[in-house]
Amino acid sequence: MATAMHLTSVKTSGSDSLAPRSSSRQRCVLPQRLHFATSVGSSLSLSRSVKKSCRSGVFKVCCTGANVDVLEKSSAVTQGFGDSENQLNCVMKFGGSSVASAxxxxxxxxxILSFPNERPVIVLSAMGKTTNNLLQAGEKAVSCGVTNVSCIDELSFIKELHLRTVKELGVDESIIATHLEELDQLLKGIAMMKELTLRTRDYLVSFGECMSTRIFAAYLNKIGVKARQYDAFEIGFITTDDFTNADILEATYPAVAKRLHDDWITDPAIPIVTGYLGKGWRTCAVTTLGRGGSDLTATTIGKALGLREIQVWKDVDGVLTCDPNIYTRAEPVPYLTFDEAAELAYFGAQVLHPQSMRPAREGDIPVRVKNSYNPNAPGTLITRTRDMSKAVLTSIVLKRNVTMLDIVSTRMLGQFGFLAKVFSIFEDLGISVDVVATSEVSISLTLDPSKLWSRELIQQATFTLVVLSPILPSNVTGIFF
Ligand SMILES: Nc1ncnc2c1ncn2[C@@H]1O[C@H](COP(=O)(O)OP(=O)(O)O)[C@@H](O)[C@H]1O
Ligand SMILES: N[C@@H](CC(=O)OP(=O)(O)O)C(=O)O
Structure with missing residues (x-):
């Protein structure tokens, strides 16, 4: 097992693509023989600020000091949530840690109510670790037998958490009763079939967001704040049918905008939308946007409605200089560009969903990462550009279990189209390449193992790859031309 280290510089502006673009060029002396070698290691990606320009005035919201409130607060409450003449103006997304209990x-x-001038769309994740618990319950159901489903610990935990929350908030239990019953039935179905497909997995985890949003909307209504719950898959979140990792399709933007806007105009109520979920355009089944996908739901709504700001409320003071679980003294990064944030997320910073910056960037809508446990902390403001004049190093990201592929061939020398052929194979196989380094006789690539699990490398007619063992992250033994 080898360890790969990579220095990654962050693009800051001037490019339209959010696709992974980290690259470093290396000249390396490698043995003059044809071989592929893969290794599983860890990639230390140092995100380095390189761009030294900043267009001033781009920030729609300023954040200058440590204790500055991020939203304009007006002492005069002139625009309540019920004021239909005013449009929805921001998204506030709260992750699982922010809504983990009553x-x-x-x-x-x-x-939310401490910002009376805001008219937010609220996006919620499932409560606490509910998504993990649902997945574990599903795994257990596959082999435990129908009669034992009700004994699955994770199922009991989920039920107990949601029923306790409902009780403590004083809302009607019936708000989630149907979902809890259906969840029982679904797990029994899985137990009967002894099978948990990706499609079923997505339907299974959707119960988390469906329940958290219903509870929260009911609570707001109970305290006199008019709110309306939405299942994202019912209001136009159209995705590819890639279960567990679906992509949002363009049709989503007008559909979601119309539904939320029309409802707001006819009967204003704070929209409470399920994060993470969508509807496959062919199957019409519930899909999910990949783990942490509620961030993407939030930025999609932000772009769809052309909102002023997208806020993602976490359990940390913004995007930090390093994963706080690795280095406890990590500090918040006050400003980032969309490209920097996307690159950090792609290379493993758990704090944001890797695709979530795309809609924000396309709509040029500032994203603010805030701490729901510490709302006064300024957080991180993510915009198209920022002042890079004093920036040296932005943040350090550790990505584990990276699969490294070395392609060595003297056939590359003086040839054209070699790289194109290599990359066309990855394209055909739907495998994304993270980091690329090339010399005249070699190409080194890192691949995200999570993208490899379900894909088999097939023999390529034009390029004759012979796979000696299945391409799994940890045990590729070799590929020869
Ligand atoms: N560079 C980083 N900056 C901030 N948080 C990070 C970073 N890298 C990893 N994390 C982890 O991401 C977590 C926040 O993301 P997440 O758990 O998805 O929040 P939520 O569930 O509220 O959306 C933090 O608790 C932290 O442990
Ligand atoms: N509940 C989903 C979606 C999500 O975005 O969650 P969070 O915001 O808690 O990371 C997950 O756990 O992946």
């Missing part, structure tokens, strides 16, 4: 939901409600 107490947290109350705090989130208070937080």
């Amino acid at each position: 107490e947290r939901m109350r705090e989130v409600a208070d937080l």
Whole structure:
């Protein structure tokens, strides 16, 4: 097992693509024989700020000091949530950690209401670790037998958490009763079939967001704040049918905008939307946007409605200089560009969904990463450009289990189209390449193993790849021309 280290510089502006673009060129002396070697290691990606220009005035919201409120607060409450003459103007997304209990939901409600001039769309994730628990319950159901489904610990935990939350918030239990019953039935179905397909997995995890949003909307209504719950897959979140990792399709933007806008105009109520979920355009089945996908739901809504700001509320003071679980003294990064944030997320910074910057960038809508446990912290403001004049190093990201592929061939020398052929194979196989380094006789690539799990490398007629063992992240033994 080898370890790969990579220095990655962050693009800051001037490019239209958010596709992974980290690259470094290396000249390396490698043995003069044909071989492919793969290794699983860890890639230390140092995101380096390189661009030294900044267009001033681009920030729609300023954040200059440590204790500055990020939203304009007006002492005169002139624009309540019920004012239909005013459009929805921002998204506030709260992740699982922010809505993990009744107490947290109350705090989130208070937080939303502490900005009376805002007319937000609220996006929620599932409560706490519900998504993980649902997945584990599903795995257990496959082999535990129908009669034992009700004994699955994770199922009991999910039920207990949601029922307790409903009780503590004083809302009607019936708001989630149907979902809890259906969840039982679904797990029994999985137990009967002894099978958990990706499609079923997505339907299974959707219960988390469906329940958290229903509870929260009911609570807001109970305290006199008019709110309306939406399942994203019912309001136009159209995706590819790539279960567990679906992409948002363009048709989503007008559909979601129309539905949310029309409802707001006819009967204003704070929209409470399920994060993470969509509807496959062919199958019409529930899809998910990849783990952490609620961030993408939020930025999609931001772009669809052309909102002023997208806020993602986390359990940390913004995007930090390093994963706080690795280095406890990591500090918040006050400003980032969309490209920097996308690159950090892509290379493993858990704080944002890798695709979530795309809609924000396309709509040029600032994204603010805030701490729901510490709302006064300024957080991180992500915009198209920023002042890079003093920037040296932005953030350090560690990505584990990177698969490295070395392609060595003297046939490359003086030839044209070699790289094109290599990359066309990855394209055909739907495998994304993270980092590329080339010399005259070699290409080194890192591949994200999570993209490889379900794909088999097939023999290519034009390029004759012979796979000696299945391409799995940890055990590729070799590929020869
Ligand atoms: N560079 C980073 N900056 C901030 N948080 C990070 C970073 N890298 C990893 N994390 C982790 O991401 C977590 C926040 O993301 P997440 O758990 O998705 O929040 P939520 O569930 O509220 O959306 C933090 O608790 C932190 O442990
Ligand atoms: N609940 C989903 C989606 C999500 O975005 O969650 P969070 O915001 O808690 O990372 C997940 O756990 O992946």
